[in-house]
Amino acid sequence: MPSPACIILAAGEGTRLKSKYPKALQPLCGKPLVLHAVDAARAAAADPVVVVVGAGAEQVRTILADRDVRIACQQELKGTGHAVMCAEEALEGYQGDVLVTCADIPLVRPQTLSRLATEHSQSGAAATVLTTICPDPTGYGRVVRDEEGRVQQIVEHSDADEQYQRIQEINTGIYCFQAAALFAILPRLSADNVQGEYYLTDVIPELLRQGQPVAAVTAPDWQEVMGINTRAQQAEAEKIARDRVCQRLMEAGVLLLEPTSTFIDCEVEIGSDTIIWPGVVILGQTQIGSDCLIESNVRIENCRIADRVQVRHCSVVTDSRLGNEVQVGPFAHIRDNSEICEQARVGSYAEVVRSVIGPRTYDKHFSYLGDARVGADVNIGAGVITCNYDGQTKHRTVIEDGAFIGSDAALVAPVAIGARAYIGAGSVITKDVPPDALAVERGPQKNIEDWAKRRLEK
Ligand code: UD1
């Protein structure tokens, strides 16, 4: 069977979400709705894929830039039937079957789209509607069948009388058509309904009127084809999408101690035998290797984390990379394109920003390293600060291999500490330190004998 084309309707504003952002860009599991729909169509081998954009067209286009899709523009939002008409030009000359789906149906599985396309093509119907039985069909178009069970029409909720509203079988908003039959019939639609729109659903009775066969396929799992029209539906879909991510990761061998309290975005990859504690949030384009330990209430966003890494309680790691066997936290903050190399440790209340920390370097307590390049086997004492900002510009600190930075030292950047050099505790270092030197910068200590005794006597 040749693969079908696909049209994705994504022009709607999403009025019912009461958002200032277009519906196609609403996030679900860390990814805009429209990309869920595009990726499902692509995974079902649909080609070409046309996305109809309208509300927020420029932003939606930008999001789609790295996907292999054609864009069609719907200037005025005149309904789903009109939106499909707008895609005709992008499919000019195309003769086969075409799937139609919507950006607001993000959970549909590629297999379901494929099954719809296969059954459609085998039945020889001009149109096949994907339906489902929904416990609460409120808001959806109802599927009206005759005594023999043949689909006759779809009645929108707002156009449905009480008798139709009782029907639990709904139109999912996903269809497969013979492209030629679809585009021939679209100009016949009228906007004579409660919403004053050209409904794609009206294609069904029009085709039947012309004596063309219409079929239906019923999806067994209504949640997979739910539409996102309200914030409540968005939250429900979010939960389902997150459950799926957890399932996928558990099948890949990840130990999620409490999946229901774990928030993992849909594109995150995690290796086997990694243990994820409750309350963990892992977002964006994050990859975590195997045998890692991610303790409770950790937040990781857009990071690459190698194998056997430990990220301990309450740490936040953003846009950074952690090498093999790195240990971070508890309560560490690593951000903005930092790299912690293998076997290094960044301990409690340490912050690392735009810095590279070399292999086996220890930075274990209360420190701030910003715009620093720290070599291998360095010891950063408790409370060490890089003074990287002079009020106007950020400056770099370089610490070469094997250096020892005493506790509470302030390194005023730009400054370089040579290999194996020692910095005395409490020093404020403003000049470069040569390799193998000791730099101390602090007033000589004065001991005043019996001072405390004399104070008491007074
Ligand atoms: C639609 C169906 C309804 C079905 C439901 C399933 C129609 C008339 N109704 O209703 O039968 O049960 O989906 O979720 O088709 N869009 C455009 N341009 C427009 C209008 C809409 O691109 O002018 C897009 C929207 O961005 C959205 C999709 O089409 O992705 C569906 O539109 P929406 O307004 O959500 O229709 P529903 O009321 O959900």
Ligand code: MG
């Ligand atoms: Mg909808």
